[in-house]
Amino acid sequence: MHRLRRHSRTISYVLIVLALIFIAVGATLGSYLFWRFRFRQANVSFVVQDAATQTEQQVITETQPGQLIPEQLISFRKVDSFERSRIEAAQLSYLHSTFLRPDLNRVDKYELIYFIEDETEQKVPVKATVYIPDSGGVQKPWYVFAAGTSGLAAKCAPSLEHVEVTNIGNYENQMIAQASENFVVVFPEYVGFYQINDLQPYFIAEMEARVMLGAIANFAKVVNSAELVQLQVGDIYLTGYSQGGHAALSSAARRDRLDPNLQEKIKGIIGYASASDIVALLSETPRLGPYVLYSYFNYYGPPINLTLILQQKWLDSLTERIENTCIDRTGVVWPNVPDQLYTPEFAAALQNATLESQFPALYDELKRNMIFDHLDGLPIYLQQGAVDPIVYASTQLKNQRQFCQQGYDVLYQEYPGINHYQVR
Numbered sequence: 001m002h003r004l005r006r007h008s009r010t011i012s013y014v015l016i017v018l019a020l021i022f023i024a025v026g027a028t029l030g031s032y033l034f035w036r037f038r039f040r041q042a043n044v045s046f047v048v049q050d051a052a053t054q055t056e057q058q059v060i061t062e063t064q065p066g067q068l069i070p071e072q073l074i075s076f077r078k079v080d081s082f083e084r085s086r087i088e089a090a091q092l093s094y095l096h097s098t099f100l101r102p103d104l105n106r107v108d109k110y111e112l113i114y115f116i117e118d119e120t121e122q123k124v125p126v127k128a129t130v131y132i133p134d135s136g137g138v139q140k141p142w143y144v145f146a147a148g149t150s151g152l153a154a155k156c157a158p159s160l161e162h163v164e165v166t167n168i169g170n171y172e173n174q175m176i177a178q179a180s181e182n183f184v185v186v187f188p189e190y191v192g193f194y195q196i197n198d199l200q201p202y203f204i205a206e207m208e209a210r211v212m213l214g215a216i217a218n219f220a221k222v223v224n225s226a227e228l229v230q231l232q233v234g235d236i237y238l239t240g241y242s243q244g245g246h247a248a249l250s251s252a253a254r255r256d257r258l259d260p261n262l263q264e265k266i267k268g269i270i271g272y273a274s275a276s277d278i279v280a281l282l283s284e285t286p287r288l289g290p291y292v293l294y295s296y297f298n299y300y301g302p303p304i305n306l307t308l309i310l311q312q313k314w315l316d317s318l319t320e321r322i323e324n325t326c327i328d329r330t331g332v333v334w335p336n337v338p339d340q341l342y343t344p345e346f347a348a349a350l351q352n353a354t355l356e357s358q359f360p361a362l363y364d365e366l367k368r369n370m371i372f373d374h375l376d377g378l379p380i381y382l383q384q385g386a387v388d389p390i391v392y393a394s395t396q397l398k399n400q401r402q403f404c405q406q407g408y409d410v411l412y413q414e415y416p417g418i419n420h421y422q423v424r
Contacts, residue, residue, distance in 0.1 A: 074112070074113070074114055074218050074221060074222060075111070075112070075113035075114075076110060076111070076112050076113075076130075076219075076222045076228055077110065077111055078108060078109070078110050079109050079110065079111045080108075080109040081106050081107070081108050081109065082106060082107045082108075082109065082176055083105070083106050084100055084104070084105065084106070086176070087100065087104070087106075087107055087176055087177075087180050088100060089173075090172070090173040090174075090176035090177050090180070091173075091176075091177045091180060093163065093170060093173040094170055094173040094174045094176075094177045094424075095177055100180065101135050101136075101180065101181070101182065103135040103136065104133055104134065104135040104180055104182075105134050105135075106133075106134050107131050107132065107133050107134070107176055107179045107180060108131070108132045108133075108134070109129060109130070109131055110129070110130040110131075110132065110229075111127065111128075111129060111130075112127070112128040112129070112130055112186075112215065112218060112219055112222070113125055113126070113127055113194070114126055114128070114214055114215070114218040115214075116191070116210040116211060116214045117210070118191060118201075118207070119201065119204075119206075119207070119299060124191055124194075124195060124198075125194050125195065126188060126189065126190075126191060126194055126211055126214060126215070127159065127188070127189050127193070127194040128186055128187060128188035128189065128215040128218075128219070129159060129175065129186075129187045129189075130184065130185065130186050130187070130219060131175045131176060131178070131179035131184070131185040131187070132179065132184050132185075132229060132231070133179045133180060133182055133183070133184075135182050136182035138230055138231050138232050139231070139232040139233075139234045140182055140183060140184045140231070140234045141182075141183055141184070141234045141235045141236070141237060142183070142184045142185075142186055142216070142233070142234055142235070142236040142237065142265075143178050143179075143183040143184070143185045143186070143237055143239060144186045144187075144188075144212060144215065144216060144236060144237065144238055144239060144248075145174075145175070145178075145185060145186070145187050145239045145240060145241075145244065146188070146190075146208065146211075146212060146239070146240035146241070146243070146244030146245075146247035146248055146251075147169055147171060147187075147189070147190075147240070147241060147243070147244050148169055148240075148241040148242030148243050148244050148273075148275075148327075149202075149242060149243045149288060149291065149327050150168050150169065150326060150327050151200075151291075151325060151326035151327050152192065152199040152200045152202055152291055152294070152295065152322055152323075153192075153199060153200075153322070153323050153324070153326070154192060154193050154194070154195060154197075154198060155326065156168070156193070156326035156327065157189055157193035157194070158171045158187075158189060158193075159171075159189060159193070166326075166328045167328070168326060168327050168328050169241070171187070174424065175187050184231065184234065186215050186216065186219055188211050188212055188214070188215035189211075190202075190207070190208065190211055190247075191207050191210075191211060199294075199295070199298065199322065199323070200295070201295055201298070201299050202243070202291050202292060202294075202295035203243065203246060203275075203278050203292055203295065203296075203369055204295065204296075204299055204369060205246070205247075205250035205253075205368075205369040205370075205371075206250070206254075208246065208247035208250045208251065209247070209250045209251040209253070209254040209257075211247070212238065212247055212248070212250075212251040213251055213254065213255065213257055213258055216236060216258060216262060217258055217259070217262065220233050220259075220262055233261075233262070233265055234265070235265055235267045236262070236265045236266045236267065237266075237267060237268050237269070237270060238251050238252050238266065238268075238269050238270075239269070239270040239271075239272070240270075240271060240272070240274065241272040241273065241423075241424055242272070242273050242274070242275045242390065242391065242420065243275050244272075244274075245271030245272060245273065245274020245275060245276060245382075246274060246275050246276050246278070246369075248269050248270070248271060248274070249269060249271065249274070249276055249372045249375070249380075250369075250372070252266065252269050252372070252375055252378055253371070253372045253373050253374050253375060255374075256374070266378065267378075267379075268378055268379040268380070268381065269375070269378055269379070269380045269381065270381045270383070271380070271381070271382050271383065272383050272423050272424045273383070273384055273385060273388055273390065273391045273396070273420050273423045274382055274391070274396070274399070275390070275391050276370065276372065276399050277370060277395055277398070277399060278292060278366050278369060278370055279350075279355060279363075279366055279367075279370070280391075280392070280395045280398075281390075281391070282350060283338060283350040283351070284390070284391070284392050284395065285336065285389075285390050285391075286334070286335065286336050286337060286338050286340075286341045286342070287330045287331060287333075287334040287335065287336040287341075288330065288390075289310075289334075289341060289342070290310065290314065290318060290321065290322065290334055290341075291322070291330075293306060293309055293310060293362075294306075294318060294319075294322050296362065296365055296366075300361075300365050303361035303362075303365075304361060304362055304365065305361070306318070308343060308345065308346065308359070309342060309343060309346045309359070309362070310341065310342060310343065310346075311340075311341065311342065311343055314334070314341060321333055321334070338350060338351070345358065346358075346359065372403075372406075373406075375403070375406070375408050376407065376408065377409075378408070378409070379409045379410075379411065380403060380408055380409065380410045380411070381410075381411045381413070382396060382399065382400055382410065382411070382412045382413070383413050383415070383423055383424075384396040384412065384413070384414045384415070384423065385414070385415050385417075385418035385419045385420060385422060385423045386414050386415060386416045386417065386418060387417060387418065387419050388418075388419050388420040388423065389419060389420060390420040391420060393414055396412070396414075397412065397414075400412040
């Protein structure tokens with residue numbers, strides 16, 4: 001009986017030890033998995049139903065070190081496909097002529113959603129549209145394009161444009177036409193256009209660069225995964241129209257934030273009527289001034305004193321006007337004459353080039369967003385209309401001289417009789 005009890009106790013001890021081992025192993029495994037997914041990068045993919053094409057599309061999420069939830073989300077899905085007849089219509093609309101490559105059957109349209117950090121280091125979602133032709137091999141050049149001014153509110157996003165109702169840039173037809181020449185077109189939209197009740201940080205170089213470089217980096221991840229599109233990363237060109245020219249230059253100046261392999265792929269910059277001189281824009285096209293000034297006040301705070309810059313009759317309803325006016329209506333909402341929009345002191349400072357001494361806080365922030373360093377080795381191609389009423393040809397020539405003084409390789413091409421809207 002004593003031996004039996006001791007044997008029973010021995011079995012109990014063994015079971016307890018095994019249970020403790022099991023608990024320890026489970027705890028160790030749980031801890032490993034917890035810390036692995038907390039501090040190690042991991043890719044997770046799932047499938048969603050795409051309403052536009054009635055197909056299932058893969059969505060990739062990626063966790064980054066130090067985060068329990070994905071720090072950077074990549075959503076990439078096909079949303080449309082354009083056959084030759086639609087491509088030809090896009091070329092006619094945008095180029096007023098047609099030329100279809102014999103090896104081109106369609107252009108596929110994708111939506112890329114990714115996160116960047118805003119000025120408060122908060123994650124904000126950004127949308128880019130990607131157009132991929134089915135022609136010309138797997139390593140096509142990338143045409144990364146930034147739009148011109150469309151407005152500050154989300155309702156002014158270029159992706160919401162309906163050309164048959166109002167033409168704010170004819171962007172979709174431009175992108176299809178560009179893709180039809182065997183480019184992969186990456187068309188990111190500025191911060192604020194993918195969020196409800198948010199406004200674009202307009203002409204803020206840092207935010208423009210984060211948007212464009214983020215589109216490149218995240219689309220490269222999609223390409224390198226080799227799961228969603230059969231492509232390789234080709235040569236990359238940073239391009240933009242009007243405000244987008246400023247964005248392209250700002251992005252090029254910060255390209256060292258990309259992976260070294262992607263940095264080496266960037267081969268040049270194209271600016272169509274590039275609005276890189278914001279001070280000149282305030283003077284030459286005053287009706288865009290409220291966008292710039294309101295954006296800088298929101299971004300940089302009270303040092304930007306709007307009561308000293310804009311006449312009181314415009315200040316009284318400024319927020320409402322900003323939130324409800326897209327580029328197609330700026331001409332009927334704000335005057336395009338400095339003396340009718342700005343205070344006498346501010347209008348005189350613009351005219352006499354004394355902004356630095358009279359409005360130093362604003363001038364400092366404007367100049368900060370007009371610095372385009374580290375562009376050595378990147379050819380810059382500036383295309384300009386001779387009769388452009390938005391960005392003057394004389395201003396663009398001054399920009400070219402400034403870039404040349406910095407030692408950059410610049411080609412300036414001016415088109416007689418062409419205005420701001422025709423230069424692309």
